[in-house]
Amino acid sequence: MSVTLNTMDRRSLHPGNWNVRVRSTAAAVLAVTLCLLLAGGALLLVLYRTLEHSARDAADSRARQIIEQLHTQTPQELDSSLLATDGQVGAIQILDHRGNVVATSAGIPSSPVLASPLPPGDTAYLGNLHFGHDRDYWVAAHGTTSPNGPVTVVTGADREPVEGVLATVAVLLAIGAPIVIGFVAVATYRLIGAALRPVERIRARVSAISPDQLAERVPVPAARDEIADLAVTMNSMLARLEAGHLAQRRFVSDASHELRSPLATITAALELAQSRPDLIDTALVDESLLPEARRMSALLEDLLLLARADEYSLSENRVDVDIDDLILAERARLRGVPGVVVTATVEPVRVSGDPQQLARLVRNLVDNAVRHAHTRITLGCRRCESNAVVEVTDDGPGIAPADRARIFERFVRLDTPRTRASGGSGLGLAIAAEIAVAHHGSIDIGDRKGGGAQFVVTLPIVDEPYASDRIE
Numbered sequence: 142m143s144v145t146l147n148t149m150d151r152r153s154l155h156p157g158n159w160n161v162r163v164r165s166t167a168a169a170v171l172a173v174t175l176c177l178l179l180a181g182g183a184l185l186l187v188l189y190r191t192l193e194h195s196a197r198d199a200a201d202s203r204a205r206q207i208i209e210q211l212h213t214q215t216p217q218e219l220d221s222s223l224l225a226t227d228g229q230v231g232a233i234q235i236l237d238h239r240g241n242v243v244a245t246s247a248g249i250p251s252s253p254v255l256a257s258p259l260p261p262g263d264t265a266y267l268g269n270l271h272f273g274h275d276r277d278y279w280v281a282a283h284g285t286t287s288p289n290g291p292v293t294v295v296t297g298a299d300r301e302p303v304e305g306v307l308a309t310v311a312v313l314l315a316i317g318a319p320i321v322i323g324f325v326a327v328a329t330y331r332l333i334g335a336a337l338r339p340v341e342r343i344r345a346r347v348s349a350i351s352p353d354q355l356a357e358r359v360p361v362p363a364a365r366d367e368i369a370d371l372a373v374t375m376n377s378m379l380a381r382l383e384a385g386h387l388a389q390r391r392f393v394s395d396a397s398h399e400l401r402s403p404l405a406t407i408t409a410a411l412e413l414a415q416s417r418p419d420l421i422d423t424a425l426v427d428e429s430l431l432p433e434a435r436r437m438s439a440l441l442e443d444l445l446l447l448a449r450a451d452e453y454s455l456s457e458n459r460v461d462v463d464i465d466d467l468i469l470a471e472r473a474r475l476r477g478v479p480g481v482v483v484t485a486t487v488e489p490v491r492v493s494g495d496p497q498q499l500a501r502l503v504r505n506l507v508d509n510a511v512r513h514a515h516t517r518i519t520l521g522c523r524r525c526e527s528n529a530v531v532e533v534t535d536d537g538p539g540i541a542p543a544d545r546a547r548i549f550e551r552f553v554r555l556d557t558p559r560t561r562a563s564g565g566s567g568l569g570l571a572i573a574a575e576i577a578v579a580h581h582g583s584i585d586i587g588d589r590k591g592g593g594a595q596f597v598v599t600l601p602i603v604d605e606p607y608a609s610d611r612i613e
Contacts (some may be wrong), residue, residue, distance in 0.1 A: 144461055147170060150439070161333070161337060162334055162337060171328070177318045181314045182592070183456075185310060185311060185314075186516060188310060196302075197298045199227075203298045204281065204294050204413035208285045210293060211286070212286070212473075217243070219235075222457055231299025232295075232297035232299075234295040235292055235293070235294055235345045236292060237290065238258055239258075240255065240257060240258050241253065243292070255267070258284065259293045261286045261289065263285055264281070264282070264284070265282045266279075267281065268296075277301070278300060281298075305442070327527055336368070342373055343360065346359045347359060357381060359372050359379070400437060400441075403434070403436050404433075407430055407434060458495045459493050461488070462494055462499050464487075464492060464503075464529050465488065468485055469487060471485075471504060472484075472520055482515060482517045482518070484520070485520040485521060487522045488524055490602060492602055496580070499580070500579050502573045502577060503578040506533040506570075506573055507520065508569060509569055510535035517536045518536075519533075520532070527602055528602055531594045531600070532596070532598075534596075539589070549584070550569055550571060580601075581597070581600070582599050
């Protein structure tokens with residue numbers, strides 16, 4: 142048991158198992174720590190160089206004052222204030238031409254720090270040296286002349302005050318940095334928690350939504366930020382899911398309703414035949430059983446085609462299809478329809494697609510026009526730039542603009558005068574729209590001049606030259 146707990150503890154300590162709040166806090170702490178280390182190091186370096194240059198400049202300034210005095214006075218006659226030390230100038234020696242110490246500041250050993258004196262006019266920086274005890278100095282030597290002959294002025298800038306200031310600043314940084322890091326960690330943890338609280342509310346609401354509660358929506362924060370955009374997107378997704386779920390339920394209900402009628406007719410006829418075999422005759426089969434069976438078979442084929450469309454498996458067989466041949470075939474088919482005059486104006490135009498599906502698209506539009514036309518139907522196809530345009534027009538009651546998008550939904554029958562002797566299943570235009578989309582095309586609805594509806598199908602054309610002859 143202890144081995145299992147230790148394993149779980151190690152897994153929980155792995156950064157990959159941390160939640161967003163902990164990871165964000167750790168990242169902020171790491172970033173602030175690195176910034177403080179870099180900033181503290183840079184501050185100490187700049188402070189050290191600044192104090193060093195200040196101390197050395199003070200020592201050089203004292204050396205220049207002594208050199209000016211030595212031009213007219215001997216080392217023994219110098220003002221004692223010039224040999225005094227302070228917080229920056231820590232040591233002074235004056236050597237004669239033999240290297241002997243002829244003057245020095247108080248508290249400095251009399252042994253010369255410089256092995257050989259410098260000629261007049263020369264300057265040398267000797268670096269970090271000891272003046273006989275534990276204190277370190279930045280030492281510089283300057284050669285000059287005096288009434289007694291050549292001398293060398295040696296000055297030392299005291300390092301101890303500089304190092305003391307650096308040590309104090311370093312201690313303050315060492316004390317203040319953990320406080321800053323702790324404050325950043327706590328503030329980041331709380332701020333990230335507050336920022337993620339709306340996300341947690343969204344997650345909790347989404348997890349509580351069941352398929353029967355798709356009307357529920359997640360709360361949208363008042364702040365117009367990325368989380369609010371996430372909530373709006375989630376609500377849009379839920380709205381789409383709700384619409385899809387309702388459409389699916391409506392589809393199943395409508396399909397059941399459409400299948401119930403032919404099944405009821407067939408069942409009633411078969412029950413009658415079972416109880417009264419003498420009533421079975423050719424008229425019952427031809428007028429009841431076969432028409433209803435064919436209607437049910439056609440409906441099942443339509444449903445199967447729409448199911449394939451939902452799985453994006455339409456238009457798998459692609460060959461060159463002459464749209465003008467499809468239009469002329471439909472015109473020939475409609476010649477036997479009484480009371481309807483059919484005209485066609487076509488140009489040779491070819492697209493790439495499934496010939497059966499494209500023929501189904503044209504036939505569904507034509508059948509829709511036949512059901513709603515009063516006396517005239519006009520068919521046509523033409524080439525427009527890189528597209529093939531198919532037009533099916535009827536002189537019926539037309540379609541209201543508000544219904545032009547809804548008419549392509551499944552099992553939709555408009556409650557308008559657009560009815561003929563018998564309506565379809567409500568799937569014809571939905572199938573036509575699915576076939577058009579599968580062939581990278583579209584269907585638009587417009588108004589016919591003089592009244593009626595005009596369906597316009599646009600399909601991408603095969604890039605091939607055609608004759609411009611028109612067939613009417």
